[in-house]
Amino acid sequence: MYSLVRRLITFLTALAFIVSILLIWTGEIHLFASYKADSDTVNNLLYILSTIVATTGAIAGISIAMVFITLQTSARRQYARTLITLYSTPSTIVVVVSFIATILTGIYQLVRLALIVKSHDYRSVDIEVALGMFSMVFLVPLLMSQVENINPYLLAEKLCHSITPRSIRRYGLVSVSKSTGASGFRYALLTFGLYHPSHDPLGPIHEIIMGAVESKDRLQLTRLIRILLKRIAHYCGVLYTRTAQDPHDSAGKGLVNRAYMILMRPARGVTQVLITLHLLHYVVRRSHNLRKEWGDLDNVRQHFVVNLTGLIRSLNNRHGSECCIDLCLFAILHICLGYADVPRFGRIEALADLFLVASELIEKGKPQQARLAVKILAFLVRNTQQLPRQYRIQSLRQLSIELRSEYARSISVIRASSKWRPGDRTVDPWYE
Numbered sequence: 001m002y003s004l005v006r007r008l009i010t011f012l013t014a015l016a017f018i019v020s021i022l023l024i025w026t027g028e029i030h031l032f033a034s035y036k037a038d039s040d041t042v043n044n045l046l047y048i049l050s051t052i053v054a055t056t057g058a059i060a061g062i063s064i065a066m067v068f069i070t071l072q073t074s075a076r077r078q079y080a081r082t083l084i085t086l087y088s089t090p091s092t093i094v095v096v097v098s099f100i101a102t103i104l105t106g107i108y109q110l111v112r113l114a115l116i117v118k119s120h121d122y123r124s125v126d127i128e129v130a131l132g133m134f135s136m137v138f139l140v141p142l143l144m145s146q147v148e149n150i151n152p153y154l155l156a157e158k159l160c161h162s163i164t165p166r167s168i169r170r171y172g173l174v175s176v177s178k179s180t181g182a183s184g185f186r187y188a189l190l191t192f193g194l195y196h197p198s199h200d201p202l203g204p205i206h207e208i209i210m211g212a213v214e215s216k217d218r219l220q221l222t223r224l225i226r227i228l229l230k231r232i233a234h235y236c237g238v239l240y241t242r243t244a245q246d247p248h249d250s251a252g253k254g255l256v257n258r259a260y261m262i263l264m265r266p267a268r269g270v271t272q273v274l275i276t277l278h279l280l281h282y283v284v285r286r287s288h289n290l291r292k293e294w295g296d297l298d299n300v301r302q303h304f305v306v307n308l309t310g311l312i313r314s315l316n317n318r319h320g321s322e323c324c325i326d327l328c329l330f331a332i333l334h335i336c337l338g339y340a341d342v343p344r345f346g347r348i349e350a351l352a353d354l355f356l357v358a359s360e361l362i363e364k365g366k367p368q369q370a371r372l373a374v375k376i377l378a379f380l381v382r383n384t385q386q387l388p389r390q391y392r393i394q395s396l397r398q399l400s401i402e403l404r405s406e407y408a409r410s411i412s413v414i415r416a417s418s419k420w421r422p423g424d425r426t427v428d429p430w431y432e
Helices: 002-025 038-074 081-087 090-111 113-119 123-137 139-150 152-160 165-171 203-215 218-236 253-263 269-294 298-315 322-338 350-363 367-383 389-397 401-416
Strands: 174-178 185-189
Touching: 002 090, 002 123, 002 139, 002 152, 038 090, 038 113, 038 123, 038 139, 081 152, 090 113, 090 123, 090 139, 123 139, 139 152, 152 203, 152 218, 165 269, 174 269, 185 269, 203 218, 203 269, 218 269, 218 298, 269 298, 269 322, 298 322, 298 350, 322 350, 322 367, 350 367, 350 389, 350 401, 367 401
Parallel strands: none
Antiparallel strands: 174 185
16 A cells, blocks of 8 residues: 555645646746846846755755665675665656756756847746655655665565466576466476576565564564565455454455455466466575474464465355465475474464355355365374364364365375375376
8 A cells, every 4th residue: 555655745746847848848837937127037046046056956966865775685695686676666767757858958948048148038947946845745756665674564465466367477497378277277387497588576575574584583574574475465356454354253244355356357367377477486485495494483384384374264155266276285294294294283273264164155155175175184184283183173164075185095094105295286286
């Protein structure tokens, strides 16, 4: 929302500037009033133009210095990917261009001051005054942009805008195409390549996430991962908040969700799967790497599970998101398998909520995804200690008879064959 307000202010200011220039050029408005005596007009023009040039130059120098300082403090010193992205933001470019235009046109007006007074055509002076005024107004979005650069969450949301289908296709890590299979798509991770034709679009936000990793701030890392997952929800046309919400507290959210889904159109199916797989691959690898960086902390796993179950709930509100839900479920599976030998932590288990998610998938007409969720839960019960008996008993009661039967059938299959896993290489991109 903050970034949207900043962009709106920039757009409205630019629009107002263009309209004012058109009105000045057509003679509808006049900003400069001349004197009867040309000598007084020359003195007045000399004072106005020199003041505009000097003031704009001073403010431009201060503003550019402020931008450099805030950008240098917001990025990690050993990497430049964040800086490259932030220096090319529209707010910075617009302000710098407006300052340069104001100074150059002001100098040009001072040089031809005598000709202006002789012709009594002061439209160019009016344009210079308008340039100076709107250059000052453009400082508002620039200051808002610097506040974004200081706040890690606002900065992460800004950097996520560079994650687009085009940039992901250029990077070449994910291959997605339509197929006649059950999911409707054929996808794969091209992790065997040594070289990629462009920079990873997740590079800038990765630096912000690594800042939280280095400071060992678990809550900040959780919110940053959630902001990253919002990009999936954006292209799928569903609402996904920056902070985790209680799934049982739905008062007032139904209307907001419906309004958002009406206003936001989802991207094409191939694009949704492309974005989802690329970002989830990063999330799965990030969760596994945290074991090396932070040690064996089971609550880290549970935070990742909470974020992904919340994303599944959001995707469940939109028809056509079945393949993305499958990928989220497989991501939960592999994140949990990465912590299979870590002792479980806490009185609450995040995985238990996946039983309730399975029931919600059935209610929304996604039985295949509900069965997959139950199969994954059964597999984790047999291969990890993350769902003790006391968490399973009450959760199983919430399932329908059909899902309970699927759960029992999966448990029997696993007992008969220890090599059985939910899914295969065609649907599980992390299958080994």
